[in-house]
Amino acid sequence: MSETERASAAAPASSPAPGEVKIRPAREGESKAVRALIGLFPQKLVQSPLPKLKYFMVAEVDGRLVGCCALDIFSRRMAEIRSLSVHPDFQGRGIATQLIEACVRYAKRRRIRELMTITSSLSLFEKCGFSPFKSERLALIRQLEAPPPDPLQPPPVRPATEDDGPGAESA
Numbered sequence: 782m783s784e785t786e787r788a789s790a791a792a793p794a795s796s797p798a799p800g801e802v803k804i805r806p807a808r809e810g811e812s813k814a815v816r817a818l819i820g821l822f823p824q825k826l827v828q829s830p831l832p833k834l835k836y837f838m839v840a841e842v843d844g845r846l847v848g849c850c851a852l853d854i855f856s857r858r859m860a861e862i863r864s865l866s867v868h869p870d871f872q873g874r875g876i877a878t879q880l881i882e883a884c885v886r887y888a889k890r891r892r893i894r895e896l897m898t899i900t901s902s903l904s905l906f907e908k909c910g911f912s913p914f915k916s917e918r919l920a921l922i923r924q925l926e927a928p929p930p931d932p933l934q935p936p937p938v939r940p941a942t943e944d945d946g947p948g949a950e951s952a
């Protein structure tokens with residue numbers, strides 16, 4: 782995501798009042814805070830690998846990061862909303878909804894056609910317009926065990942993103 786595009790998808794620019802929630806793209810240097818938010822829910826959220834920081838929207842209240850959510854873009858066709866976390870002290874105030882909506886706005890701007898998520902918070906995502914695939918079919922997943930790392934091989938390549946240029950456009 783370019784910083785400007787993500788910022789404009791996040792929220793209208795204005796300085797927040799005390800206690801007000803500000804949704805904005807994550808900034809350099811915020812990896813630790815984002816990781817800490819995700820680390821609050823080890824049973825619910827995948828802890829590793831995480832999307833790169835530039836894929837995250839965050840929620841800030843009085844200078845403190847209280848929520849985060851990533852839009853992981855696989856291709857022009859498909860992106861995943863993941864790593865959604867809101868600190869327990871700030872839940873129930875619509876922060877997750879705002880984070881999801883900011884990711885959806887950004888995905889629309891990028892003309893991505895489908896958004897997916899894997900979640901136990903069904904009602905939350907239904908309120909944001911998500912529904913079972915094609916209303917009647919199931920999205921199936923097969924988890925593959927990672928092979929042990931081969932010291933002679935380079936590290937695995939991450940799936941294509943918008944940063945990979947025009948070659949990554951078809952899905």
Ligand SMILES: CC(C)(COP(=O)(O)OP(=O)(O)OC[C@H]1O[C@@H](n2cnc3c(N)ncnc32)[C@H](O)[C@@H]1OP(=O)(O)O)[C@@H](O)C(=O)NCCC(=O)NCCS
Nearest residue numbers: 822825865866867872873874875876877878900902904905
């Ligand atoms: C799920 C979570 C992100 C919700 O954050 P939040 O800021 O409290 O959510 P919102 O205030 O925007 O809630 C909006 C709606 O989502 C639903 N919702 C909220 N928390 C939920 C939960 N834990 N499970 C299921 N639905 C939930 C509610 O229906 C709520 O509607 P309401 O306002 O009519 O009650 C937060 O509880 C959290 O971080 N949980 C642990 C991590 C997790 O489960 N992440 C989601 C996996 S992708």
